[in-house]
Amino acid sequence: MSTDILSLEPKILWNHFYHLTQIPRPSGHEEVVRAYVVDVAKRCELKWLVDEAGNVIIRKPATAGMENLRGVVLQTHLDMVPQKNAGTAHDFATDPIDALIDGEWVRARGTTLGADNGIGVAAALAVLESSAMRHGPLEALFTANEEAGMTGALGLEPGALRGDILLNLDSEDEGELFIGCAGGLDGTMRFSYSGEPVPPGYFGVEIWVSGLRGGHSGMDIDLGRGNANKIMNRLLRMGRERHGLLLASIDGGSLRNAIPRESAALAAIPSAGSAASTTSTRSPGSAPASSPPILAASA
Numbered sequence: 001m002s003t004d005i006l007s008l009e010p011k012i013l014w015n016h017f018y019h020l021t022q023i024p025r026p027s028g029h030e031e032v033v034r035a036y037v038v039d040v041a042k043r044c045e046l047k048w049l050v051d052e053a054g055n056v057i058i059r060k061p062a063t064a065g066m067e068n069l070r071g072v073v074l075q076t077h078l079d080m081v082p083q084k085n086a087g088t089a090h091d092f093a094t095d096p097i098d099a100l101i102d103g104e105w106v107r108a109r110g111t112t113l114g115a116d117n118g119i120g121v122a123a124a125l126a127v128l129e130s131s132a133m134r135h136g137p138l139e140a141l142f143t144a145n146e147e148a149g150m151t152g153a154l155g156l157e158p159g160a161l162r163g164d165i166l167l168n169l170d171s172e173d174e175g176e177l178f179i180g181c182a183g184g185l186d187g188t189m190r191f192s193y194s195g196e197p198v199p200p201g202y203f204g205v206e207i208w209v210s211g212l213r214g215g216h217s218g219m220d221i222d223l224g225r226g227n228a229n230k231i232m233n234r235l236l237r238m239g240r241e242r243h244g245l246l247l248a249s250i251d252g253g254s255l256r257n258a259i260p261r262e263s264a265a266l267a268a269i270p271s272a273g274s275a276a277s278t279t280s281t282r283s284p285g286s287a288p289a290s291s292p293p294i295l296a297a298s299a
């Protein structure tokens, strides 16, 4: 476990970021990180509250002589997206993140780093803790469960904040200022199907799509990255049309806000030359019956 990031400047910020990497904090499991943030408020003798939605609000009075400035709210979220590479043994409920310095970047070994939004939380805590900064009335808002439904932000009581200007510290691009957002939409689609026994002449195959880069479903959606679910579905449809493939199970993607990296399916396909391999499900112009069935794709 590397502690290199403790050497980075400004120390007041990276010290908090390091401690945040040591606190497992997937969405919905924010008790410990919430306590960490509240501890900073207690240590700095600042007023704080935790609301019913699990959000933390900390208030820091203005520096002497700056009381009449407009109040500023620094907004961040407590949770992080827990994603790991296949083959990485990591339990996001209990294991700390192994952050390391790689050139001019801070990265994590085999997992997401949690810079979204750990660096925002660290920045807000650094401002709360700093005795060197001069500022008007400050509030820091740490919302709960941002990555899995924004229930903290949605549950924030109207009037809970006093500041006039809210700065959302949950952006990934330095030097860019966002003044709006397109929003998001969750969908739940249900289909019904009737099962059937595997016909004679079929054999079972396991199909994997893996090795994709993944990414954030919002921030990275314009980068043209492969979506394992889409690739799998195209492959299965082609298998169905050309070879009469029958699907037994399918499971792809792991989070609603991450581009799926992997997908797995169990299917049955007719053996070459079997009666089933010449069924009428074959589309016109497709491969002849003797061609081998497509079993796997990698991207």
Ligand SMILES: [Zn+2]
Binding pocket: 077, 116, 117, 146, 170
């Ligand atoms: Zn975020």
